[in-house]
Amino acid sequence: MIEQGYKQQQPLDAARMTGWVFDLDNTIYPAANSLFPRVAERMTDWIANHFGIEREPAAALKARLFQEHGTTMHGLINEFGLPPDDFLAFVHEIDLSDVAPDTELDRMLANLPGTKHIYTNGTTRHAERILDAFGIRHHFEVIFDIKASNLTPKPDPRPYRQFLDLTGLDPTRSVMIEDMARNLEPAAKMGMQTVWLVSEHEWAKQGASEPFVHYIANDLKEFLASLQLS
16 A cells, blocks of 8 residues: 555646656566566675675675665676676576566556656666566667666766657656656656655655655556546
8 A cells, every 4th residue: 555644746637748757677567576576686696606705695785785876786886896787687687487468557558648768777678578578668669778877877867867868858748657766856856747656665765755756656557547648
């Protein structure tokens, strides 16, 4: 259920929106879906193998780097000077054989006015594999990934501006949807409407009570079902 205490604005006028920006992991699919933990497990595997340490300290290092640098990858770059390509290629090759096309989400996305885009701290390949598995890749015009952002993760505002330049979106008629509340702040400052998808993780809740979070929902399909489209 949606947590209590977060203020809502008036209902979103979806019919006047011309752009929709979606995070990928824990957004396109609910956090309870368990796909992102598969990525996290592979991060731990990579760190353990690279540094020659056991999984428990590897998991602790992964968590610390994420908390202190915004992403584990960014921490590996900043603290150890590691090039990211091998890490990114390894961690995103998760098993998706049990993921089926989501026809309901496909229909909901088709009903949205305007263009749809992915903005992720992951890679384009990872995004394409996820979107293909759910049968919804055809809805998205641009996948803006961590490489497109020059390895600068959200919520640094600089790649948000790059993203807007690339897509040509009018931020005052666009919506950004995220599971990490703090990543919505730059979007709101640029004039976008923002949607936080509730998460049980403390790191995802950071900033959730701030004014830059305009709407909340338990998951993406719940939010899309609530929209007035005409």
